[in-house]
Ligand SMILES: Nc1ncnc2c1ncn2[C@@H]1O[C@H](COP(=O)(O)OP(=O)(O)O)[C@@H](O)[C@H]1O
Ligand SMILES: O=C(O)C1=C[C@@H](OP(=O)(O)O)[C@@H](O)[C@H](O)C1
C-alpha cells in the first residue's frame with residue numbers, strides 16, 4: 001500500500017514525510033526532489049519552461065513514485081491533475097494543513113514560485129482546500145507541534161490502517177476456507193440423524 005502526503009506549500013510534507021518513512025522503515029520519495037534531481041531547481045523550471053511544463057514533469061514523477069510504493073510526499077499542486085486524483089483511490093492519503101500564522105514563519109527566505117508572499121499562499125489554499133479535503137483519508141494540522149511528534153502520530157495511524165487491512169484479509173481467507181471445507185458449516189446445527 002502506498003501512502004501519499006498532500007497539502008499546501010510549507011505544510012511540512014517533505015520534512016515530516018521523510019521522518020514518517022524512517023519511523024516505519026519504508027522508502028521515501030518526494031516528487032519535487034525527483035523533478036529537481038532530473039531537471040534542476042524548481043524555480044528555474046517555472047521560469048524557463050513555465051507552469052504547464054512543470055506540471056507535465058510532475059505528473060511523470062507522480063506515476064513513477066506511486067509505482068515505487070512506500071511513503072510519497074507530493075508537491076502542493078500535484079493533486080490538481082485529474083489522473084493523479086484517480087490514482088489516489090488506491091492509496092492511503094494523508095493531508096497536512098497549516099495555519100497562515102505558522103506558514104508565515106516557515107516561508108522565510110525559501111523560494112516557491114507560486115508563493116512569493118503569504119497572501120498568495122492564502123489564495124492558493126482558498127482555491128484548493130476543498131480538493132485536498134475530498135482526497136484525504138486522514139488530516140493532521142502541523143501548525144502548533146514539533147515535526148517529530150506529528151510524524152509519530154502519522155506513523156501510528158498508518159500502522160493502524162495496515163493492521164485493520166491485515167485483519168480483514170485474514171477474515172476473508174477464513175471465510176473462503178470454511179466455504180470450501182466439506183461437512184457442516186460454522187454455525188450450522190450438528191445434531192445426530194438417527
Ligand atoms: N511542524 C513544524 N514546525 C515547524 N516548522 C516546520 C514544521 N514542519 C515543517 N517545518 C518547516 O517548514 C518549512 C517547510 O517544510 P516542508 O517540509 O518543505 O513543507 P512542504 O513540503 O509541505 O512544502 C521547512 O523549513 C520545514 O523545516
Ligand atoms: O503548490 C504548488 O503548486 C507547488 C508546491 C511546491 O511544493 P511544496 O508543496 O512541497 O512546497 C512545488 O511543487 C512547486 O513550487 C509548486
Ligand SMILES: [Mg+2]
Pocket residue numbers: 013014015030032073074075
Ligand atoms: Mg515539499
